[in-house]
Amino acid sequence: MDKSLIFARDDVAASTIADRVRRGDLARVAPGLYSTEVDRTPEDIVREHMFAIVGRLFPEAIITDRSARTGGATDGVLYVAHTRRPRHLELPGLTVRARTGAGPQPGDVAYPGGLYLASKPRALAENCAPSRARSGQRRTLDEEELGDWIDFLAQNEGVVRLTTWRRQAEQMAATLGVKPEHLARMQRLVGIALGTRPDESTPSSSLAARRSGTPVDQRRVGLFERLAKALRAAAPQSRPLHAVSARYAYLPFYEAYFSNFIEGTEFGVDEAARIVFDAEIPTNRPEDAHDVIGTYRLVGDLEEMNDVGSSPDEFIHLIKRRNAAIMDGRPGTNPGRFKTVGNRAGATVFVDPELVEGTLRAGFRLREYLDTAWERAVYMTFVVAEVHPFDDGNGRTARVMMNAELQAGGQSRIVVPTVFRTDYLDGLRMLSRQDEPSVLIKAMRYAHDFTASVDFSDYSEAKAQLEQANAFEEPESAKRLRILGQRSPEGRPIAPWRADA
Numbered sequence: 001m002d003k004s005l006i007f008a009r010d011d012v013a014a015s016t017i018a019d020r021v022r023r024g025d026l027a028r029v030a031p032g033l034y035s036t037e038v039d040r041t042p043e044d045i046v047r048e049h050m051f052a053i054v055g056r057l058f059p060e061a062i063i064t065d066r067s068a069r070t071g072g073a074t075d076g077v078l079y080v081a082h083t084r085r086p087r088h089l090e091l092p093g094l095t096v097r098a099r100t101g102a103g104p105q106p107g108d109v110a111y112p113g114g115l116y117l118a119s120k121p122r123a124l125a126e127n128c129a130p131s132r133a134r135s136g137q138r139r140t141l142d143e144e145e146l147g148d149w150i151d152f153l154a155q156n157e158g159v160v161r162l163t164t165w166r167r168q169a170e171q172m173a174a175t176l177g178v179k180p181e182h183l184a185r186m187q188r189l190v191g192i193a194l195g196t197r198p199d200e201s202t203p204s205s206s207l208a209a210r211r212s213g214t215p216v217d218q219r220r221v222g223l224f225e226r227l228a229k230a231l232r233a234a235a236p237q238s239r240p241l242h243a244v245s246a247r248y249a250y251l252p253f254y255e256a257y258f259s260n261f262i263e264g265t266e267f268g269v270d271e272a273a274r275i276v277f278d279a280e281i282p283t284n285r286p287e288d289a290h291d292v293i294g295t296y297r298l299v300g301d302l303e304e305m306n307d308v309g310s311s312p313d314e315f316i317h318l319i320k321r322r323n324a325a326i327m328d329g330r331p332g333t334n335p336g337r338f339k340t341v342g343n344r345a346g347a348t349v350f351v352d353p354e355l356v357e358g359t360l361r362a363g364f365r366l367r368e369y370l371d372t373a374w375e376r377a378v379y380m381t382f383v384v385a386e387v388h389p390f391d392d393g394n395g396r397t398a399r400v401m402m403n404a405e406l407q408a409g410g411q412s413r414i415v416v417p418t419v420f421r422t423d424y425l426d427g428l429r430m431l432s433r434q435d436e437p438s439v440l441i442k443a444m445r446y447a448h449d450f451t452a453s454v455d456f457s458d459y460s461e462a463k464a465q466l467e468q469a470n471a472f473e474e475p476e477s478a479k480r481l482r483i484l485g486q487r488s489p490e491g492r493p494i495a496p497w498r499a500d501a
Helices: 014-023 042-048 050-057 120-126 143-157 159-176 180-194 205-211 218-233 251-262 269-278 286-299 312-326 353-367 373-387 394-408 418-434 438-453 459-468 475-480
Strands: 005-007 027-030 033-035 077-082 087-091 094-100 481-487 493-499
Touching: 005 050, 014 033, 027 042, 027 087, 042 050, 050 077, 050 094, 120 143, 120 159, 120 180, 143 159, 143 180, 143 205, 143 218, 159 180, 180 205, 205 353, 218 353, 218 373, 218 418, 218 438, 251 269, 251 286, 251 394, 251 418, 251 459, 269 286, 286 312, 286 394, 312 353, 312 394, 353 373, 373 394, 373 418, 373 438, 418 438, 418 475
Parallel strands: 077 094
Antiparallel strands: 005 033, 027 033, 087 094, 481 493
16 A cells, blocks of 8 residues: 555544644545645545555455446546445545446456456456446447447457457356346457458447458547547637738748658758759759659649548548659659558657558548638648558648648648748647647647748748748757747738747
8 A cells, every 4th residue: 555645444543643634744635535645636646546545445346347448547437346335436536436246357457456457358248238327428338439449459459369358258257247148249349350240230430440441540540539629629710811812822832842841851942943943953862853843733733732522532542642743753652552561750650551541531531520621631631640651751741631621721721831840740749649639739820820921922022031930940940949929010920930139
């Protein structure tokens, strides 16, 4: 037991506890529970010491039912089974719902403090039992959730283990009190995952995708859902296209220039302009030059940039076509064809090749829940970047998909200047690695505001405005840059980056 926790039932006199509370040496966490961590909130204490507290109050209880999937609390509720009578307990920030059930079984994992985590076979069996929704959720997984979990296990643990777990669940069902007619739910769903029941229906989109031959990366789909929810809850964002179309004459060039620079295809801006407008291809860098040209031709085609697709099939066709156009000068990278070998960037391992198409299709289906071009733009750039479906050109393809959503929705496009590269990439990483969408949303909102403030009607004038904003600076120079927040007479940000004096 953690020494920072003191229970009233311990061999400690009530008067001693009361004296220590008065002196400030102890803090009351819940009835009969105290802590020496007097500077922390009760919710923080319960969150950190959850297993020790629940293990003391429910010795040899099993974390099972819905909670077995995550191994902890679900939406502030921890579901356990133990051999005593049913009991519910309210703690700060945590509700414990205990039901009568079998004690520890072979395979259950012992936790420090006296709790056990249900083994996979036990959790599969016990989640077959029917239950009613209480406080917004059921004790056990519903059929869609159970199907999603079985698909996750098939994907991450393999079908051999899943087959073994099904057999073990069947063997222990009677001991656990799970009726045969209830166990049939799990047996049917596992059969779908294994491909032995191809004609069975399921409300689980993940399991249905696996059955159809396009399985999904469930963790990534969970990130897509999280981002979509955050975008809908965020403040509105709108930067409508200016009435004078000439204002955007050179926007496609700067969009292509910066999008390639971010990916390491680095030219001076005037050299890039000569490549694009005068066909001056440097003899020592023809492939890099064609990257810029391919991107420019794509984003400069208004008909192309107004096409966002209306179905998963059209979406798949679009991203393949656009990647092929961008990477046309590098045939060795298999332009327009999904990767066959996994890829990564630093600590981020992207979606497995076999899960690429299914995950992209699932991502596109979630797009329909977003209301505005801005929301869809931020969402789609993350979907493509996070899946990383191609051998090369993924970032550029993701930003093309982003700006197509904006163009089709009558909104200003987004340019990600060189100096803002770290902010943009950090936003993607924070969501990918830490499930935090706010950084990406904030970064893209700022880049949207900035791009809308620049007049791209003239090459030299646009370049001057971008230079004034230090847009061409390397991200490493951010130590001497700060956000200025300067605004034009119309109230738009015009110089968000400026070197300190």
